[in-house]
Amino acid sequence: MKHLIKIISVICLSLSIHALAAEPTVGSTLPKLSELLPGAALPKTTGKVVLVDFWASWCAPCKASFTTMAKLHDKYAAQGLVIIGIGVDEEADKYQAFAAKHPVGFTLVHDAKQTAAAFFNPPTMPTSYLIDRSGKIQHIHKGFKGAKTEAEYIHEIEELLRQ
Amino acid sequence: MKRLFLFFAAFALCLLSSCSSHLERVKPFERGNLAHPLMRPDRDSLLTAMTMHAYFSREASFGGGGVGGGGCGCN
Numbered sequence: 463m464k465h466l467i468k469i470i471s472v473i474c475l476s477l478s479i480h481a482l483a484a485e486p487t488v489g490s491t492l493p494k495l496s497e498l499l500p501g502a503a504l505p506k507t508t509g510k511v512v513l514v515d516f517w518a519s520w521c522a523p524c525k526a527s528f529t530t531m532a533k534l535h536d537k538y539a540a541q542g543l544v545i546i547g548i549g550v551d552e553e554a555d556k557y558q559a560f561a562a563k564h565p566v567g568f569t570l571v572h573d574a575k576q577t578a579a580a581f582f583n584p585p586t587m588p589t590s591y592l593i594d595r596s597g598k599i600q601h602i603h604k605g606f607k608g609a610k611t612e613a614e615y616i617h618e619i620e621e622l623l624r625q
Numbered sequence: 626m627k628r629l630f631l632f633f634a635a636f637a638l639c640l641l642s643s644c645s646s647h648l649e650r651v652k653p654f655e656r657g658n659l660a661h662p663l664m665r666p667d668r669d670s671l672l673t674a675m676t677m678h679a680y681f682s683r684e685a686s687f688g689g690g691g692v693g694g695g696g697c698g699c700n
Contacts, residue, residue: 520660579654
């Protein structure tokens with residue numbers, strides 16, 4: 463009986479731990495993207511303000527957000543902002559077609575196996591994570607609401623760049 | 626006996642609370658196929674018209690297919 467209770471306890475604990483395994487939130491450290499996106503050409507992010515954006519070719523607000531991201535890159539890249547757009551399309555040709563149709567100055571990488579997406583578990587598309595110079599996630603943007611989100615980005619990025 | 630009951634109650638609680646997270650749900654980043662234009666219910670205007678006609682011919686099932694109006698039947 464004691465053995466049975468022990469076995470059940472272990473199963474129970476492992477299930478609960480699995481249930482508690484959480485995605486990155488505000489305050490948590492940005493995981494190593496090179497491990498989540500093996501083989502992807504990623505820019506150096508040490509000591510930089512980083513904006514990690516999850517997008518997909520089939521997502522209309524993602525398309526709208528690209529203009530804003532490009533603007534932010536042009537304005538703040540010299541001051542230390544790095545934008546990484548992670549495309550989560552399952553089909554490589556759709557990712558490439560979208561990237562070719564929307565040429566931007568910032569880095570685009572393809573999360574072909576959706577490993578990074580599964581780890582971050584973005585609650586909606588697009589979702590972006592704004593990370594400070596120490597590597598901690600400071601803001602999470604769920605969705606893209608045009609000028610409102612753009613104004614929020616500008617305010618938060620300028621604040622983080624000053625730190 | 627009471628201890629055993631409490632243990633199994635705690636076990637059931639943990640197990641059930643884990644269940645909800647183990648359900649297979651389509652994640653937002655996996656909705657590429659669902660977002661495809663072919664998945665739109667009104668992708669074919671002829672099919673939509675025929676469906677509405679079928680609904681109309683069975684009066685009780687007509688209407689309520691759009692978002693305009695409050696469902697009062699006054700439009």
